[in-house]
Amino acid sequence: MDDNHLIQQARQGDGGAVRELYQRHAGRVYAVVKRLAGHDDALAEDWAQEAWVRAIRALPTFRGDSRFTTWLHRIAVNSALHGRRSRQRKAGREAPMLDDSFSVRPAAEHTVLRMKLDRAMERLPEGMRKVLVLHDVEGYTHEEIGQMLGVNPGTCKSQLFKARARMRRLLSPQPAEDAADEPAEKEMACSI
The missing domain is CATH 1.10.1740.10 (RNA polymerase sigma factor, region 2, helix turn helix motif)
Incomplete structure (x- = not known):
């Protein structure tokens, strides 16, 4: 059936x-x-x-x-x-509940990288993040992503290009104030 x-x-x-x-x-x-x-x-x-x-x-x-x-x-x-x-x-909204005597073992290198990637992904505008995950992680084509998100495939390609560039900037070594002053990318206009 x-x-x-x-x-x-x-x-x-x-x-x-x-x-x-x-x-x-x-x-x-x-x-x-x-x-x-x-x-x-x-x-x-x-x-x-x-x-x-x-x-x-x-x-x-x-x-x-x-x-x-x-x-x-x-x-x-x-x-x-x-x-x-x-x-x-x-x-x-939740405050950490750890006292000053709590110690943490140094994290493994892959854990640190994972945290950096997660933080960088969280800083991407939602539209860029969706396209990046759907294309680079899930393996969907731009046409399929466009259909899912209700936008044309060209918009998906543009958002993917911007998302990858933004991830490179977010993951590159830079002073903390530079990262905070980074200009916001225009987010894809789709309401899903």
Whole structure:
């Protein structure tokens, strides 16, 4: 049975069709959110579950203008990005609870690099970050990304070029005040 037939059955309340769609596509949804969650498996599971809840609720609105997998991927990316923003807001409100006597062992070089990459990714405007992750990490083409984000492929190429250049600047050794004074790049105008 193809996805379109399963979608029609799921819209009519067939739990077996919903289960079949889940079994077919759960691995891909998890892989997408896992890349955005980093090393936190529990967080990736939460975001994947949230993506499925959103997808099932929105299933009646799926028009079939794009492939089901593209539509589902877009929901998964949005769920993960929403979860990340929520965590960042929450982390910004929480004060560290460590006393002065707490000591930390020096981090391994790869951990430091990972932290630098994470910080640099967080400083990218959301549109650039989405295109960078979807193209360079997930391996989507500019045409597929454009379809997912609702922009033309040329915009995706431009955003990817700017994102890579910005990452190079953010990761290069520079004095702290230079990084703070860096001009803000124009963010891609897409609301996903």
